[in-house]
Amino acid sequence: MNHEMRTPMHAVIALSSLLQETDLTAEQRLMVETILKSSNLLATLINDVLDLSRLEDGSLQLEEATFNLHSLFREVLNLITPVASVKKLSLTSHLASDLPMYAIGDEKRLMQTILNVVGNAVKFSKEGCMSITAFIAKPECFRDPRIPDFLLVPRCDVTTASSSEECVRVVSLEHEVVFMDVCTGLDGYELAVRIHEKFTKHQDRPLIVALTGNTKRVTKENCMMVGMDGLILKPISVNKMRGVLSELLERRVLCETV
Known part of the structure; x- marks a missing residue:
């Protein structure tokens, strides 16, 4: 399948490149350039389809x-x-x-x-x-703007942070839960450890819930190992957040009564 899909497209690209070197009118040259650019983009799409497994496991470079x-x-x-x-x-x-x-x-x-x-x-x-x-984009543009809106539905007070350093600085005992975006290239695991270190008692610290769209690299087991309490897979929804929070708060109440 790899060879059969790439070979015809490579022929189109090669012949378009050769045609570009011939005597053409301005209109013809524009057409050939458009064909060449579109063919290169289509070749990239074909490569993506053929490399789908690499995309899914996050190994695409x-x-x-x-x-x-x-x-x-x-x-x-x-x-x-x-x-x-x-x-x-x-x-x-x-x-x-x-x-x-x-x-x-x-x-x-x-x-x-x-x-x-x-x-x-x-x-x-x-x-x-x-x-x-x-x-x-400014730093605040990198966070998911929908998260505060979701939390405002049940009338929660929301504090946002655009970086790990800011999160460690602003999180306090007044916060009951920290929703943390964890994806390739972000130090979400390290941030969870630092939040643990900031609070002396396990019961006193806020709950930590990871948010991710990468189910291959970010697993519930990995999150639990660094002290996170829960995991929500994107796309984010009110029901997902409500379900995880209900489970975690119920678990915390049981722990405190034991």
Whole structure:
């Protein structure tokens, strides 16, 4: 399956590259460039499908190379605009003034992600206009904005922290539970240990509940080993949070009465 899927796409890419070197009109050259860019993106998608097992176990390695971030957004616009025009949709882009010209990362996968988001917007829109806006996210943008909203449903007082250091600093005996995002690259396990160290008695510390979408690397057993009390798998819902909290609070009451 690997060979059968990759070979035809490699032929399209190779022949498009050769065609690009011939004498073409401006319109023909634009068409060939679009074919080549689209083929490269499709090749990336094929690789993702074939490497699905690596994606699931978290072993997929992203490339780290310098690329032109502004050019990437221009290419996305060039690829999507023809599709949007067919549906009479207006598509524009806005790059923030502080957005750097160059970035380090996996250019193909970033483009793939943006194309997927914008492509779906075009696909499911019947009329109107769309705008691609790129800016540098502030630290508070990295947390899941839905979590405080979920907690406000049962009228809870919520404190948020955008980093491990801030969490250790602000958590206190006034807090009954800490919801902690744990994913690849974040030190959630270490943070749980540090929260334990901050409080002398086990009963006095807040409950610690891990939040994760990575079921391969983050397991309930791993969380329990570092002193966490529970685990919620994403996507997060009110019922999931309510169920875990009810179980943990009931367990704590039983421990205190023994």
